[in-house]
Amino acid sequence: MVAHSKILLTKCAQFREQGEFIDVYLKVGEEVFSAHRIVLAASSDYFHAMFAHGMKESNQEVIELKDESISAAALKIVLDSIYSGDLQVSDENVFEVLVAADHLQVTSVVQQCCDYLQTQFVQVRFDVQTYCQICIIANRHGLIGLQESTQRKMASMYKGVCENEEFLSHVDADQYTRLLSRDDLSAPSETFVFKSVMQWIKYKKEERMTVAAEVIGAVRLGLVDIRKIIEELDTEEMKQIPEIFSLVYETLVHSYSPSNSSKFALEKAKPRSMSQVLIAILPQSQMQFFDVQSKTWKSLPSMSQLSEATACFCAEYVGNYMYVAAKRGYDFVNYRYHTVNNTWETLPSFAGLANQISSFCSVDDHLYAIYQSNTPYRFHISTDQWQCVANVSAQCYVSQSSFCNKAAVVYKSHVYVLHGQVTQYTQPRYGVYWEPKTADVFCFDPTRNVWEKKASTKSHHFGSSLLVVNNKLYVAGGKYTIDTYTAEPCGGAGSVEVYDEENNTWSVVDQPHIPPNKLGAIEVEGSVYFIINNFPVDSGIRIPSGEVYPVSLDEWENLGKVAINAVLCHVPVKRENLTSQ
Numbered sequence: 001m002v003a004h005s006k007i008l009l010t011k012c013a014q015f016r017e018q019g020e021f022i023d024v025y026l027k028v029g030e031e032v033f034s035a036h037r038i039v040l041a042a043s044s045d046y047f048h049a050m051f052a053h054g055m056k057e058s059n060q061e062v063i064e065l066k067d068e069s070i071s072a073a074a075l076k077i078v079l080d081s082i083y084s085g086d087l088q089v090s091d092e093n094v095f096e097v098l099v100a101a102d103h104l105q106v107t108s109v110v111q112q113c114c115d116y117l118q119t120q121f122v123q124v125r126f127d128v129q130t131y132c133q134i135c136i137i138a139n140r141h142g143l144i145g146l147q148e149s150t151q152r153k154m155a156s157m158y159k160g161v162c163e164n165e166e167f168l169s170h171v172d173a174d175q176y177t178r179l180l181s182r183d184d185l186s187a188p189s190e191t192f193v194f195k196s197v198m199q200w201i202k203y204k205k206e207e208r209m210t211v212a213a214e215v216i217g218a219v220r221l222g223l224v225d226i227r228k229i230i231e232e233l234d235t236e237e238m239k240q241i242p243e244i245f246s247l248v249y250e251t252l253v254h255s256y257s258p259s260n261s262s263k264f265a266l267e268k269a270k271p272r273s274m275s276q277v278l279i280a281i282l283p284q285s286q287m288q289f290f291d292v293q294s295k296t297w298k299s300l301p302s303m304s305q306l307s308e309a310t311a312c313f314c315a316e317y318v319g320n321y322m323y324v325a326a327k328r329g330y331d332f333v334n335y336r337y338h339t340v341n342n343t344w345e346t347l348p349s350f351a352g353l354a355n356q357i358s359s360f361c362s363v364d365d366h367l368y369a370i371y372q373s374n375t376p377y378r379f380h381i382s383t384d385q386w387q388c389v390a391n392v393s394a395q396c397y398v399s400q401s402s403f404c405n406k407a408a409v410v411y412k413s414h415v416y417v418l419h420g421q422v423t424q425y426t427q428p429r430y431g432v433y434w435e436p437k438t439a440d441v442f443c444f445d446p447t448r449n450v451w452e453k454k455a456s457t458k459s460h461h462f463g464s465s466l467l468v469v470n471n472k473l474y475v476a477g478g479k480y481t482i483d484t485y486t487a488e489p490c491g492g493a494g495s496v497e498v499y500d501e502e503n504n505t506w507s508v509v510d511q512p513h514i515p516p517n518k519l520g521a522i523e524v525e526g527s528v529y530f531i532i533n534n535f536p537v538d539s540g541i542r543i544p545s546g547e548v549y550p551v552s553l554d555e556w557e558n559l560g561k562v563a564i565n566a567v568l569c570h571v572p573v574k575r576e577n578l579t580s581q
Contacts, residue, residue, distance in 0.1 A: 013083040027064045031072040043082045045105040074100035087112040102141045114146045125364035128166040155185045159276040162196040168203040173211035180218035186276040186572040190223035213243035221251045222269025280566040283309035302577035315569035316360035325357035350386035359408035370408040392451045409466035411473045415444040420462040436460045462489040467536040469524045473499040476522045477531030515550040535568035
């Protein structure tokens with residue numbers, strides 16, 4: 001039985017469509033929309049006040065809405081929603097409709113717009129610009145629920161985005177301060193947070209020095225390495241700001257004589273609830289995490305084991321889930337771990353499960369599974385459905401996955417895939433032998449569902465990784481060559497190369513500060529990264545400009561002491577589960 005209210009609403013919509021009982025017209029610019037006063041008053045506090053409290057518009061047949069926040073297109077969508085109960089918005093107009101509905105105080109449409117933003121933007125295709133845009137709208141219009149979910153999502157992503165140019169250029173002081181004040185900000189350490197704040201200030205130094213004290217004050221300085229604070233803040237420039245001078249003084253006092261009951265300790269030395277940590281996923285074994293303070297791997301009993309899996313291949317963290325490609329007996333399966341509920345579940349099966357996935361990467365609301373040699377698939381996160389995507393034309397020439405792997409990464413909303421390549425030859429006397437080739441690079445455009453071959457790398461890459469640093473694409477790690485007869489990777493480490501998108505070329509990046517090591521250490525943009533089990537790890541080591549000596553990597557030796565079959569991934573974990581170890 002159809003609800004009485006639904007029947008009434010349907011009838012009103014029919015009356016409006018047929019021009020019956022119309023008693024008011026709303027005008028925006030040159031466009032005019034017919035309506036019923038009683039329907040508008042019932043749906044909008046704005047119109048209720050206009051019609052019920054003797055305002056001049058209460059007796060006008062045509063009411064002109066002159067506010068700049070209301071466009072004709074947005075008003076049409078709001079009115080259609082009032083009469084139908086359904087909201088027809090898109091990514092392009094949802095902000096415009098939200099602002100108009102909020103001005104007109106149509107709470108049902110405001111809520112529907114907020115729900116759309118949370119479902120389509122916050123949960124699936126969230127980026128820095130979206131964060132800034134939603135924060136501005138939510139703060140200006142008092143949309144507390146939308147603001148909270150947006151900040152919570154950005155807090156969970158903080159480690160991965162805080163050093164990106166997009167973050168450094170778009171996030172303003174108010175947005176940053178609110179983000180830093182959150183207890184669930186996910187970062188490896190508070191020292192990392194402090195360094196990222198200083199980087200944000202220096203990015204637009206002249207402009208941001210006026211708000212530096214406010215933003216630095218949101219950092220929990222009692223948890224920051226005091227040497228880093230002195231290094232950054234004990235300068236003539238910083239000491240000229242009284243608030244910063246006071247922060248340094250209070251931090252030094254706390255460092256010398258810590259007190260758990262002082263105001264400083266309660267505000268600036270309270271550990272955050274979540275920490276972004278490096279997880280080692282081991283099949284049928286206890287999970288581990290890397291403690292950046294002690295520089296050691298530790299067990300993580302709070303994270304349930306992947307007891308069914310006999311092998312793991314790759315992992316990707318998206319939203320509140322970690323996806324793991326694995327093998328269970330003779331079957332290839334995909335698991336999903338819910339970081340809040342601490343539960344594992346098996347994803348729906350699909351045709352591609354007959355083969356091993358070599359890489360996961362996510363774009364918008366899809367998880368892309370990149371295979372060793374067959375058609376890629378994508379998983380729709382919100383609907384739990386798999387789809388076959390366009391097949392890349394290149395295929396590996398051999399079946400040995402040890403070197404003919406595919407590394408993948410998301411770069412500028414496209415999926416880039418690296419193929420290690422060899423050529424097979426046969427000679428009567430020597431039999432089969434293999435000759436290495438430069439690696440092929442392919443780019444997948446998710447919007448058009450097409451692949452494009454890019455320039456091949458300058459040198460050979462077997463088992464190498466792709467990574468994005470400061471909005472540039474790099475290939476690093478792995479081995480330079482293969483054994484001619486066994487086809488196994490061998491020789492020294494592959495070179496570090498950077499991609500020039502404009503000219504479609506690769507060039508080798510010099511490594512003047514990296515000593516011989518077993519951690520796959522590389523130098524990129526003045527930062528040191530480690531390639532562990534084909535997974536890039538930011539060490540946090542920054543090489544000063546003009547430095548001529550190699551960096552010291554001794555304290556990081558334990559990072560490489562992880563099982564060779566472990567799959568690595570960065571995942572937010574409750575700090576209480578780390579400090580209890």
